[in-house]
Amino acid sequence: MLSLQRFIQxxxxxxxxxxxxxxxxxxxxxxxxxxxxxxxxxxxxxxxxQSEEVVRRVEEAFQxxxxxxxxxxxxxIRMDTLDDLQKRVLVEKHLISPHLAEESRHGAVILSGNExxxxxxxxxxxxxxxxxxxxxxLKQAWRLADHIDDTLERHLSxxxxxxxxxxTSCPTNVGTxxxxxxxxHLPALAMTQQLNRLFPAIAQVGLAVRGIYGEGSEALGNLxxxxxQVTLGQEEEEIIDNLVxxxxxxxxxEQTARRRLLESSPIQLEDRVHRxxxxxxxxxxxxxxxxxxxxxxxxxxxxxxxIKGVSATVLNELMVMTQxxxxxxYAGQRLDPGERxxxxxxxxxxxxxxxxxxxx
Amino acid sequence: xxxxxxxKRPATLHYTKIVNGEKTELHLCEVCAQEKGEQIxxxxxxxxxxxxxxxxxxxxxPYTEGEQAKQTVQSSALRCPTCGLTYTQFTKIxxxxxxxxxxxxxxxxxxxxxxxxxxxxxxxxxxxRTGGRLKIRREIEQLKEQxxxxxxxxxxxxxxxxxxxxxxxxxKLEG
Numbered sequence: 001m002l003s004l005q006r007f008i009q010x011x012x013x014x015x016x017x018x019x020x021x022x023x024x025x026x027x028x029x030x031x032x033x034x035x036x037x038x039x040x041x042x043x044x045x046x047x048x049x050q051s052e053e054v055v056r057r058v059e060e061a062f063q064x065x066x067x068x069x070x071x072x073x074x075x076x077i078r079m080d081t082l083d084d085l086q087k088r089v090l091v092e093k094h095l096i097s098p099h100l101a102e103e104s105r106h107g108a109v110i111l112s113g114n115e116x117x118x119x120x121x122x123x124x125x126x127x128x129x130x131x132x133x134x135x136x137x138l139k140q141a142w143r144l145a146d147h148i149d150d151t152l153e154r155h156l157s158x159x160x161x162x163x164x165x166x167x168t169s170c171p172t173n174v175g176t177x178x179x180x181x182x183x184x185h186l187p188a189l190a191m192t193q194q195l196n197r198l199f200p201a202i203a204q205v206g207l208a209v210r211g212i213y214g215e216g217s218e219a220l221g222n223l224x225x226x227x228x229q230v231t232l233g234q235e236e237e238e239i240i241d242n243l244v245x246x247x248x249x250x251x252x253x254e255q256t257a258r259r260r261l262l263e264s265s266p267i268q269l270e271d272r273v274h275r276x277x278x279x280x281x282x283x284x285x286x287x288x289x290x291x292x293x294x295x296x297x298x299x300x301x302x303x304x305x306x307i308k309g310v311s312a313t314v315l316n317e318l319m320v321m322t323q324x325x326x327x328x329x330y331a332g333q334r335l336d337p338g339e340r341x342x343x344x345x346x347x348x349x350x351x352x353x354x355x356x357x358x359x360x
Numbered sequence: 361x362x363x364x365x366x367x368k369r370p371a372t373l374h375y376t377k378i379v380n381g382e383k384t385e386l387h388l389c390e391v392c393a394q395e396k397g398e399q400i401x402x403x404x405x406x407x408x409x410x411x412x413x414x415x416x417x418x419x420x421x422p423y424t425e426g427e428q429a430k431q432t433v434q435s436s437a438l439r440c441p442t443c444g445l446t447y448t449q450f451t452k453i454x455x456x457x458x459x460x461x462x463x464x465x466x467x468x469x470x471x472x473x474x475x476x477x478x479x480x481x482x483x484x485x486x487x488x489r490t491g492g493r494l495k496i497r498r499e500i501e502q503l504k505e506q507x508x509x510x511x512x513x514x515x516x517x518x519x520x521x522x523x524x525x526x527x528x529x530x531x532k533l534e535g
Contacts, residue, residue, distance in 0.1 A: 158487045
């Protein structure tokens with residue numbers, strides 16, 4: 001079995017290491033753009049040979065541009081060369097979608113060495129270029145995605161229409177085909193019951209809020225994903241600026257709520273975060289829902305300086321590493337849900353113990 | 361393996377259905393599976409954006425029964441000549457089969473764009489290779505705007521330069 005430290009080293013993507021601007025509230029920023037090659041049916045209707053043709057052309061373009069800094073240590077991985085567990089781990093790291101892992105035929109992904117860039121091939125569209133940065137760096141993520149798009153376009157002809165813009169398999173993506181999102185940790189707004197006021201307001205300005213595991217998923221650990229809905233009729237920069245400004249306001253509100261909590265009920269807050277830390281550090285069985293909630297409390301405690309000696313990246317890491325795929329990869333075997341709850345508790349205890357050792 | 365229903369597209373859904381103790385094996389492509397309204401076991405719990413979309417697409421205003429029937433006939437006859445997807449199939453799946461579907465279903469997609477995006481025209485990035493003409497037209501518009509400003513502040517030399525540049529671009533568009 002891998003030692004935990006080595007496992008963490010190999011498991012961590014750049015965005016999980018945390019850091020970046022305003023990383024106490026914004027966990028990560030992501031921009032994804034969809035593109036299709038002209039003259040070939042979209043993946044849903046493509047024949048095997050047409051799908052293979054897409055992979056071939058994309059791979060060729062990628063090889064031609066191999067000297068680009070973000071491609072230098074990147075590689076193209078075909079889905080059919082991975083086993084189910086390996087695919088699942090990529091999904092849990094947010095590098096590929098469940099659709100690419102499970103349902104795509106001739107699916108592939110180009111992954112950069114630091115995993116900030118992932119380009120899915122034959123997902124719902126021929127290409128989905130994704131850039132994922134830690135903290136609040138939406139503009140940077142867009143700039144990189146835009147640049148990669150231009151680079152690939154030197155070799156590939158995209159399906160484009162003057163009226164409709166970039167043509168996509170789903171009409172909700174047509175136009176710019178851009179989906180920008182940020183993952184936010186909003187424990188204080190949740191504790192003070194302000195989210196049910198905030199979310200309808202976000203929806204009114206054309207943005208969507210979801211749990212971190214996509215449509216319909218529960219907001220585990222007070223983590224929310226805010227993204228743009230509209231892709232047609234606005235320029236990319238407008239879409240990004242819009243999201244940046246709304247997210248800026250959410251950050252302000254969360255900060256205010258945190259300050260107020262600290263002023264109005266410091267001892268209760270301190271009790272809550274330490275209680276959660278105690279449970280994480282000592283529990284023997286831990287389901288994923290409780291793990292996420294406790295980790296959220298501890299993360300808040302770290303951000304507010306109530307808990308010292310634990311690094312702020314613990315939440316980012318553990319939030320990903322306590323998912324089923326990672327737990328099984330770490331254990332080196334398949335685990336049923338009951339076993340996973342036990343392993344999860346072990347992993348969290350060991351992880352926190354490392355922090356403790358580092359501190360001393 | 362090809363879809364047993366249309367015999368054209370690759371079958372992507374393989375499953376066994378047991379009705380009254382009788383076992384039937386099904387090998388369908390996604391389009392035909394949706395068309396037949398087959399309940400796909402894995403998809404039962406998921407409520408996807410595509411399902412929501414098909415709700416938006418089935419809003420053809422039912423004025424009178426006769427008109428509605430006419431609409432339906434027109435919809436079902438509408439088919440993308442390139443990939444073969446029918447408009448009816450699209451309203452069920454919520455996804456298009458190829459880039460030509462946008463032309464084939466053009467008129468019918470506009471209300472959908474309005475509902476989802478509040479707009480019907482692209483204003484964003486234009487690709488070099490396939491968007492050349494649009495790029496030139498946008499540049500002409502920008503130059504014309506600059507030209508107006510030059511004339512307003514009587515910068516005629518610069519205005520003449522801009523006018524020549526606009527003419528050159530217009531020739532490029534025509535040629």
